[in-house]
Amino acid sequence: MPVETPILHAVAVGSVDDGKSTLIGRLLFETGHLTADEIAHVEEASRKRGRKGMDLALLTDGLRAEREQGITIDVAYRSFDAQGRRVLLGDAPGHEQYTRNMVTAAAGADVAILLVDAKNGLTDQTRRHLAICAMLGVHDVIACVNKIDLVGYDRGRFDEIVAEILAAAAAVDGPRITAIPLSALEGVNITQRSAATAWYDGPTVLEVLHDLDPKVGEHEFRMPVQWVIRHDEGGVDVRGLAGRISSGTVHVGDEVVALPAGRTSRISRIDVLGDERDHASAPLSVSLHLEDDLDVSRGDVIAAAAHPTRVASRMRATIAWLDEVPLTVPARLEARQGNRLVPVIVEGLHERLDLATMTQVPAEVLEANDLGVATLLSAQSLAVEPYETNREMGSLVLVDPGSNRTVAAVMVREVLEG
Amino acid sequence: MSTLTELGTLDVLEAEAVHIIRECAAECQRPVLLFSGGKDSIVLAHLAIKAFAPAGLPFPLMHVDTGHNFPEVIEYRDWFVEEIGERLIVASVEESIATGRVQDETGPRASRNRLQTTTLLDAIAAHEFDACFGGARRDEERARAKERVFSHRDMFGQWDPRNQRPEPWSIYNTKLRKGEHFRVFPLSNWTEMDIWAYIQREGLRIPSIYFAHEREVFVRDGMLMAAADCVERLPGEEVFTETVRFRTVGDATCTAGMRSDAATVEAVLAETRTSDISERGASRADDRTSEAAMEDRKRGGYF
Numbered sequence: 001m002p003v004e005t006p007i008l009h010a011v012a013v014g015s016v017d018d019g020k021s022t023l024i025g026r027l028l029f030e031t032g033h034l035t036a037d038e039i040a041h042v043e044e045a046s047r048k049r050g051r052k053g054m055d056l057a058l059l060t061d062g063l064r065a066e067r068e069q070g071i072t073i074d075v076a077y078r079s080f081d082a083q084g085r086r087v088l089l090g091d092a093p094g095h096e097q098y099t100r101n102m103v104t105a106a107a108g109a110d111v112a113i114l115l116v117d118a119k120n121g122l123t124d125q126t127r128r129h130l131a132i133c134a135m136l137g138v139h140d141v142i143a144c145v146n147k148i149d150l151v152g153y154d155r156g157r158f159d160e161i162v163a164e165i166l167a168a169a170a171a172v173d174g175p176r177i178t179a180i181p182l183s184a185l186e187g188v189n190i191t192q193r194s195a196a197t198a199w200y201d202g203p204t205v206l207e208v209l210h211d212l213d214p215k216v217g218e219h220e221f222r223m224p225v226q227w228v229i230r231h232d233e234g235g236v237d238v239r240g241l242a243g244r245i246s247s248g249t250v251h252v253g254d255e256v257v258a259l260p261a262g263r264t265s266r267i268s269r270i271d272v273l274g275d276e277r278d279h280a281s282a283p284l285s286v287s288l289h290l291e292d293d294l295d296v297s298r299g300d301v302i303a304a305a306a307h308p309t310r311v312a313s314r315m316r317a318t319i320a321w322l323d324e325v326p327l328t329v330p331a332r333l334e335a336r337q338g339n340r341l342v343p344v345i346v347e348g349l350h351e352r353l354d355l356a357t358m359t360q361v362p363a364e365v366l367e368a369n370d371l372g373v374a375t376l377l378s379a380q381s382l383a384v385e386p387y388e389t390n391r392e393m394g395s396l397v398l399v400d401p402g403s404n405r406t407v408a409a410v411m412v413r414e415v416l417e418g
Numbered sequence: 419m420s421t422l423t424e425l426g427t428l429d430v431l432e433a434e435a436v437h438i439i440r441e442c443a444a445e446c447q448r449p450v451l452l453f454s455g456g457k458d459s460i461v462l463a464h465l466a467i468k469a470f471a472p473a474g475l476p477f478p479l480m481h482v483d484t485g486h487n488f489p490e491v492i493e494y495r496d497w498f499v500e501e502i503g504e505r506l507i508v509a510s511v512e513e514s515i516a517t518g519r520v521q522d523e524t525g526p527r528a529s530r531n532r533l534q535t536t537t538l539l540d541a542i543a544a545h546e547f548d549a550c551f552g553g554a555r556r557d558e559e560r561a562r563a564k565e566r567v568f569s570h571r572d573m574f575g576q577w578d579p580r581n582q583r584p585e586p587w588s589i590y591n592t593k594l595r596k597g598e599h600f601r602v603f604p605l606s607n608w609t610e611m612d613i614w615a616y617i618q619r620e621g622l623r624i625p626s627i628y629f630a631h632e633r634e635v636f637v638r639d640g641m642l643m644a645a646a647d648c649v650e651r652l653p654g655e656e657v658f659t660e661t662v663r664f665r666t667v668g669d670a671t672c673t674a675g676m677r678s679d680a681a682t683v684e685a686v687l688a689e690t691r692t693s694d695i696s697e698r699g700a701s702r703a704d705d706r707t708s709e710a711a712m713e714d715r716k717r718g719g720y721f
Binding site: 006007035037038039041059060062063064065067073074075076077079086088100101103104107108136225226229231242243244273274277281283284285322332334337338339366389392393396397399401404405406409 | 426427429430431432433434436437440441443444445468469470471473474541556557559560562569573579580582583584585586588589590591593594595606607609623693695696699700706711713714
């Protein structure tokens with residue numbers, strides 16, 4: 001188990017009815033994270049709905065409307081231990097209408113558990129989820145070919161679907177795929193192997209979650225400043241720059257640069273929540289002191305002076321549009337990036353991902369749940385990097401200043417001049 | 419000066435909670451931390467203090483006092499506030515009753531649980547708070563498992579679970595209209611075990627009723643309720659003395675104790691680890707009224 005990730009963030013994705021909630025119920029049940037009263041509750045709720053046996057989906061489908069309709073509307077988060085490693089698992093909705101909630105669950109995830117119905121194969125929604133995961137930088141996908149019991153545990157059918165998944169993954173820039181034949185209902189290959197799939201010699205879902213070494217591409221030190229802690233120390237006004245380290249490690253004595261202004265200084269003190277240290281790493285929340293009294297405030301980014309971020313106001317980015325009101329350009333919106341809120345203009349819309357053909361097509365408008373590529377211009381220069389280099393410096397959320405709604409999740413692909 | 423040690427689960431959870439607390443303090447005009455004297459709000463207040471030390475807290479604490487709290491908890495609350503030297507606002511349900519804002523329930527099953535919502539929303543409006551930190555955790559309850567970290571409330575204090583704002587990465591949309599507010603949950607991803615492990619690691623003092631003690635109790639709906647003055651007993655509900663501790667601490671009318679000899683944090687941790695009953699299942703009468711009791715209360719503006 002890699003020590004850098006004591007908490008693994010996972011998300012269960014896939015089409016509606018492919019069994020995400022049931023799988024999560026199973027995982028919790030088989031790892032001993034369900035108590036007697038929770039099981040009794042699910043049994044009673046299942047009976048009330050005339051279901052045979054225990055409908056484990058009722059564990060995470062906790063909202064009244066979800067239970068009435070038998071679908072997942074919003075993400076449910078559950079924690080469990082995979083043989084000693086904490087897993088925080090988000091159960092994402094499968095309906096196209098609730099893709100915005102799926103984006104919430106998948107952003108920041110280390111691994112996606114993708115469910116595919118062994119009988120029905122891949123749907124548009126399966127491909128959409130795979131595409132969103134790839135764009136959000138989820139590098140690992142556990143592809144579960146679920147309901148394998150309904151196709152007689154047939155190896156041929158499993159291989160067929162795996163081929164389809166690999167082709168779909170290759171089309172969206174290939175996350176790492178581990179494919180597992182599964183029955184969430186019968187508990188096959190979740191925490192234990194089954195004689196019914198004797199032909200399968202790969203890992204169980206739990207084993208993958210325990211062993212997974214998430215690809216971390218972010219090494220340079222960056223910390224967006226959240227708050228300046230000021231206090232009086234023997235008549236001297238001392239300023240601690242408080243924030244959470246988003247990537248890399250910082251040492252006392254390191255030369256750093258405050259962005260976007262670009263002034264440099266050295267680290268004189270590192271305070272990790274009351275504990276003074278000689279160095280600290282992501283994802284710790286710290287307070288940094290500089291040798292020089294620079295004008296640094298909330299929204300600025302402290303970065304390694306030798307390897308700063310880019311400072312720019314124009315960028316090309318992937319936009320996951322989440323709002324019912326479509327995006328047309330030019331659009332005046334607000335962007336939250338790092339700890340800054342800045343006015344932005346979405347200048348040009350270049351293309352949109354067509355899920356039926358998995359190709360980029362020209363686009364004039366982005367509808368809710370569309371994925372597209374656009375150029376953004378911000379009113380002030382930002383410390384920004386491509387998303388694939390640094391997730392935190394390359395991600396933005398767009399807010400409509402009229403409605404205050406969160407309308408898009410944005411991933412920077414290329415930082416442009418000017 | 420200590421050197422870097424291997425990061426553990428608690429380090430990551432602590433860093434995340436502090437990040438959320440600092441974000442809210444920076445973005446919201448008038449935040450307040452809801453403090454009940456329960457273990458989760460104690461951990462939350464401790465994290466808030468760490469987030470801004472050596473400076474003081476940039477927001478006050480607020481307790482919604484039903485008037486039916488355990489005396490040990492009120493005593494602890496007052497000690498804690500004195501100890502940290504911060505400001506506490508008390509929003510009183512008694513006062514809401516006295517001024518006719520709410521009607522007290524009567525009878526053996528009377529509870530002020532629902533009345534608290536009005537007192538809380540009145541206090542939020544009176545102080546113009548635009549963000550309330552709460553100690554709720556996603557592992558507590560199935561409706562809570564669905565809630566965002568920055569959870570939007572409309573002018574009526576309502577939560578709309580079908581229409582939550584997307585919350586990708588740890589970027590929070592903190593925009594509000596006047597009269598609206600956020601409930602902010604820095605402990606969203608903590609479990610009951612994490613809370614106890616953190617109390618142990620940080621050496622936090624907590625109210626005595628969390629540890630085994632002798633108490634006069636009676637049995638109701640299979641749960642051990644404290645024989646408090648504010649609870650009217652039904653015929654046949656005989657009072658007896660038992661060694662109990664409380665796993666959650668709320669109002670005496672809706673919080674049950676459990677038979678236990680666990681008198682230290684270590685013993686509580688060991689007992690919790692092997693428990694076959696959930697925290698709220700063990701101790702909360704208020705969740706048993708219906709399948710969606712928590713969701714319904716939250717929609718109305720409850721904690």
